Amino acid sequence: MGGAFHDNRIIPQEGIPSTSVTPTQSTLLHSIIRAFHELHPPTALQSRLEEIQRHWNETYFSWIGGYGDEDPYYYRVQSPVLCLEFDHHCGIFLMNSEPAKCHIHTVQRMPNGGDYGREVLRRWREGRGEKAKGVGTVWSE
Numbered sequence: 751m752g753g754a755f756h757d758n759r760i761i762p763q764e765g766i767p768s769t770s771v772t773p774t775q776s777t778l779l780h781s782i783i784r785a786f787h788e789l790h791p792p793t794a795l796q797s798r799l800e801e802i803q804r805h806w807n808e809t810y811f812s813w814i815g816g817y818g819d820e821d822p823y824y825y826r827v828q829s830p831v832l833c834l835e836f837d838h839h840c841g842i843f844l845m846n847s848e849p850a851k852c853h854i855h856t857v858q859r860m861p862n863g864g865d866y867g868r869e870v871l872r873r874w875r876e877g878r879g880e881k882a883k884g885v886g887t888v889w890s891e
Contacts, residue, residue, distance in 0.1 A: 761861070763828050765812025779811055782827055786834045786858050805829040833859040 768779060787798055802809070808829045815823025815838070822838035835857040 761826075761828065761833060763808075763810045765810040765826070765828075767807075768809040768811065769807055771811070779809075779827065782825075783832070783834065786827075786856070802829065802832050805831050828861075831860060833857070833861050 768776065771779065783802060784799065787795055790798060806829075809832070810828050811825065812828070813823065813825045815821055817823075824835070824837045826836075827834040835855075837855045837857075
């Protein structure tokens with residue numbers, strides 16, 4: 751849904767709201783989100799996770815596919831500030847014509863004006879810099 755050339759695409763929120771999952775499922779959902787962001791420097795990571803947490807009541811998890819060890823699947827974690835996707839794909843240069851666990855794609859988008867830092871950069875250029883909501887100390891990293 752959020753692949754290449756879909757900048758700031760409006761994707762309807764689907765799936766299970768984070769507010770209706772069990773505490774164990776909530777911990778797992780937080781782990782998925784953190785895994786997608788684990789390469790951020792510590793200060794930027796903390797700022798990003800705080801922004802995501804502020805929208806926790808608007809966060810959804812959706813799943814398509816099987817649950818067996820060999821079953822391909824797709825999942826998406828989505829909120830107003832987050833769109834994470836994991837997808838088993840069909841082969842392009844590989845030999846699988848159906849989605850398979852040997853070919854995955856992950857996508858991390860920042861919807862609603864934040865894709866590729868465009869909204870952050872625009873706000874910074876307008877002179878709001880680090881004071882812009884959601885930017886935190888990203889610029890000092």
